[in-house]
Amino acid sequence: MSTVSKPQQTPDWRAFPDARGHFGPYGGQFVSETLMEPLEELREAYQRYLKDPEFLAELDRDLAQYVGRPSPLYLAERLTRELGGARVYLKREDLNHTGAHKVNNTIGQALLAKRMGKTRIIAETGAGQHGVATATVAARLGLECVVYMGADDIQRQSPNVYRMRLLGARVVPVSSGSRTLKDALNEAMRDWVTNVDNTFYIIGTVAGPHPYPAMVRDFQSVIGREARAQYLEATGELPDALVACVGGGSNAIGLFHPFLNDADVAMYGVEAAGDGIETGRHSAPLCAGKPGVLHGNRTYLMEDVDGQITETHSVSAGLDYPGVGPEHAWLKDVGRVQYVSVTDDEALSAFHRLTRTEGIIPALETSHAIAQVIKLAPQVRADGGIIVNLSGRGDKDINTVARMEGIEL
Amino acid sequence: MSRIAARFESLRSQGRKALIPYVTAGDPEPANTVPLMHELVEAGADILELGVPFSDPMADGPVIQQACERALKHHVSLRGVLGMVREFRRDNTTTPVVLMGYLNPVEIMGYETFAREAAEAGVDGLLTVDLPPEEGGDLVQTLSANGIDPIFLLAPTSHEARIKAICGAASGFVYYVSLKGVTGAASLDVDAVAEKLSLIRQHTDLPVGVGFGISDASTAACVARVADAVVVGSALVKLLAANTQDLPAGRAAVASLLGEMRQAMDASQQA
Numbered sequence: 001m002s003t004v005s006k007p008q009q010t011p012d013w014r015a016f017p018d019a020r021g022h023f024g025p026y027g028g029q030f031v032s033e034t035l036m037e038p039l040e041e042l043r044e045a046y047q048r049y050l051k052d053p054e055f056l057a058e059l060d061r062d063l064a065q066y067v068g069r070p071s072p073l074y075l076a077e078r079l080t081r082e083l084g085g086a087r088v089y090l091k092r093e094d095l096n097h098t099g100a101h102k103v104n105n106t107i108g109q110a111l112l113a114k115r116m117g118k119t120r121i122i123a124e125t126g127a128g129q130h131g132v133a134t135a136t137v138a139a140r141l142g143l144e145c146v147v148y149m150g151a152d153d154i155q156r157q158s159p160n161v162y163r164m165r166l167l168g169a170r171v172v173p174v175s176s177g178s179r180t181l182k183d184a185l186n187e188a189m190r191d192w193v194t195n196v197d198n199t200f201y202i203i204g205t206v207a208g209p210h211p212y213p214a215m216v217r218d219f220q221s222v223i224g225r226e227a228r229a230q231y232l233e234a235t236g237e238l239p240d241a242l243v244a245c246v247g248g249g250s251n252a253i254g255l256f257h258p259f260l261n262d263a264d265v266a267m268y269g270v271e272a273a274g275d276g277i278e279t280g281r282h283s284a285p286l287c288a289g290k291p292g293v294l295h296g297n298r299t300y301l302m303e304d305v306d307g308q309i310t311e312t313h314s315v316s317a318g319l320d321y322p323g324v325g326p327e328h329a330w331l332k333d334v335g336r337v338q339y340v341s342v343t344d345d346e347a348l349s350a351f352h353r354l355t356r357t358e359g360i361i362p363a364l365e366t367s368h369a370i371a372q373v374i375k376l377a378p379q380v381r382a383d384g385g386i387i388v389n390l391s392g393r394g395d396k397d398i399n400t401v402a403r404m405e406g407i408e409l
Numbered sequence: 410m411s412r413i414a415a416r417f418e419s420l421r422s423q424g425r426k427a428l429i430p431y432v433t434a435g436d437p438e439p440a441n442t443v444p445l446m447h448e449l450v451e452a453g454a455d456i457l458e459l460g461v462p463f464s465d466p467m468a469d470g471p472v473i474q475q476a477c478e479r480a481l482k483h484h485v486s487l488r489g490v491l492g493m494v495r496e497f498r499r500d501n502t503t504t505p506v507v508l509m510g511y512l513n514p515v516e517i518m519g520y521e522t523f524a525r526e527a528a529e530a531g532v533d534g535l536l537t538v539d540l541p542p543e544e545g546g547d548l549v550q551t552l553s554a555n556g557i558d559p560i561f562l563l564a565p566t567s568h569e570a571r572i573k574a575i576c577g578a579a580s581g582f583v584y585y586v587s588l589k590g591v592t593g594a595a596s597l598d599v600d601a602v603a604e605k606l607s608l609i610r611q612h613t614d615l616p617v618g619v620g621f622g623i624s625d626a627s628t629a630a631c632v633a634r635v636a637d638a639v640v641v642g643s644a645l646v647k648l649l650a651a652n653t654q655d656l657p658a659g660r661a662a663v664a665s666l667l668g669e670m671r672q673a674m675d676a677s678q679q680a
């Protein structure tokens with residue numbers, strides 16, 4: 001049986017990053033000089049407000065009344081029976097306002113922006129989920145909002161583009177480079193360096209320069225804090241394993257972080273293997289990339305022998321990113337978290353499986369985590385339990401799924 | 410004395426300011442670059458800044474982004490750029506060459522290997538846009554041990570404490586980014602630049618170059634009155650972009666704009 005481990009028996013995995021934003025050799029601040037002072041102001045504000053009772057009370061109130069937290073920890077009984085192993089619990093981030101975990105972070109950063117006196121919000125987005133979550137909080141706070149999105153992603157995700165526009169955001173197509181998420185991030189950085197006086201850049205995942213990876217993690221850790229308490233309450237013990245998909249890694253670190261010092265809890269981060277790791281057409285930098293520097297931090301990247309960033313592939317736009325948060329790079333190297341990958345086909349089949357057994361349509365990103373649970377549950381003791389982060393709902397993906405199956409909607 | 414220090418000393422003794430053109434290596438194709446470097450020197454360049462193409466040039470505006478894309482179509486790598494410098498050095502052993510780019514290609518090559526091969530090729534300085542001195546300790550040491558100057562940026566947002574620390578880490582010259590923005594941005598405010606330069610000079614005796622937003626001869630002349638060096642990039646790269654079908658015509662257009670800048674700068678120094 002897993003028990004609550006005593007922190008002094010294990011290294012303190014939760015004490016990172018260091019003062020300059022390093023997780024071992026990863027993370028840091030690799031940006032042009034113009035952004036160094038603005039990042040310092042941001043770090044200072046974030047560290048101050050995360051200890052400020054008034055700020056925290058406002059954040060908690062918004063998370064409860066606007067987002068709908070706490071999200072339920074749901075025992076998926078039919079799926080558990082079918083898999084014939086450990087009990088499978090779903091942490092229902094899909095039930096949040098806007099339908100994914102992304103809003104936990106945009107609420108937090110937008111409140112920070114307001115405290116810092118910024119009047120303009122910018123963001124990058126791939127699938128459009130982070131863009132929608134940003135446009136949503138900007139509308140609520142009456143802030144100007146500009147979202148950068150790869151020109152190809154705008155084509156692929158047109159319903160989310162329209163949602164952002166309904167919410168009053170300006171969606172700017174990015175046609176440089178590979179015309180996807182990484183290029184949108186480049187363009188948002190260029191906007192920020194130009195308009196840094198009045199603009200707050202809300203990054204959507206645990207990437208970017210310090211303090212973003214730590215700050216986004218802290219805002220997303222509400223997922224793991226709730227899940228840990230809910231699981232303990234329901235079972236009186238800790239889970240055997242945690243599973244989450246990894247794009248940039250924000251929903252995964254949000255679930256994992258509060259458990260990192262619980263030595264008996266295994267953790268699986270699931271990357272997108274696309275057509276298969278061996279084909280080279282994937283988005284799995286931790287499983288198949290190597291360390292390098294991109295978007296302000298050192299981490300595992302998909303890159304060629306010359307250090308150029310290579311194109312990624314995944315059926316899910318939210319996992320289609322050549323980098324990954326630096327804390328994950330470090331957790332991989334120290335062996336605290338296992339990183340595995342799941343192909344497009346496996347994810348698609350998991351998408352259908354969860355939909356049919358539990359009546360929950362998961363996002364394609366999330367379907368990667370479900371596919372891993374399908375492999376894992378039979379290997380875990382039958383009276384044990386697994387928590388999987390149900391990071392988002394799949395309504396946004398029904399066109400993609402239908403198209404892949406040759407169905408005209 | 411390094412080639413960069415020697416060049417600034419000889420300019421100072423002549424009462425002239427340095428003109429530093431930037432072009433992206435391999436733009437629009439690899440064979441264009443070495444001839445272009447020689448033509449830039451003939452047109453009045455004192456130091457050459459050679460861009461290393463990168464897939465994700467976060468600090469660059471559309472003009473240099475597209476130059477990177479043109480070069481990358483030909484798979485121009487950091488090693489390829491070193492080959493161009495080596496070839497340039499066969500006919501020119503005096504004009505300093507500074508490589509400008511992003512850290513990742515250098516990381517992949519390895520700091521030691523890069524520094525050794527770059528020094529052998531005849532590279533004099535390295536400016537990595539996304540490497541502030543806080544993260545740069547190892548690379549700075551390795552470069553210095555191989556006689557290559559690490560060039561650092563200063564920006565309008567740099568406070569005095571940072572200016573002091575960065576000037577302490579820099580050698581060769583320091584590069585003041587004249588505005589908040591990316592390369593190729595509209596225009597700079599000469600008075601604001603002058604004010605910041607006088608603050609910078611309180612912390613260093615190194616020459617101070619100014620770049621970003623200098624696109625014509627009259628701005629170059631204004632900046633030359635307050636700075637030790639004028640860096641011009643996007644305005645030149647635009648001319649290459651307009652002449653991708655006729656490489657000699659592109660090089661001639663670049664040389665002609667650079668020549669105008671040279672004349673305007675020298676004339677304003679004498680006035």
Ligand SMILES: Cc1ncc(COP(=O)(O)O)c(C=O)c1O
Nearest residue numbers: 205247248249250251318391392
């Ligand atoms: C539902 C959902 N899950 C996961 C992700 C991947 O992001 P991250 O790895 O930061 O959680 C996305 C990104 O768009 C998403 O929309």
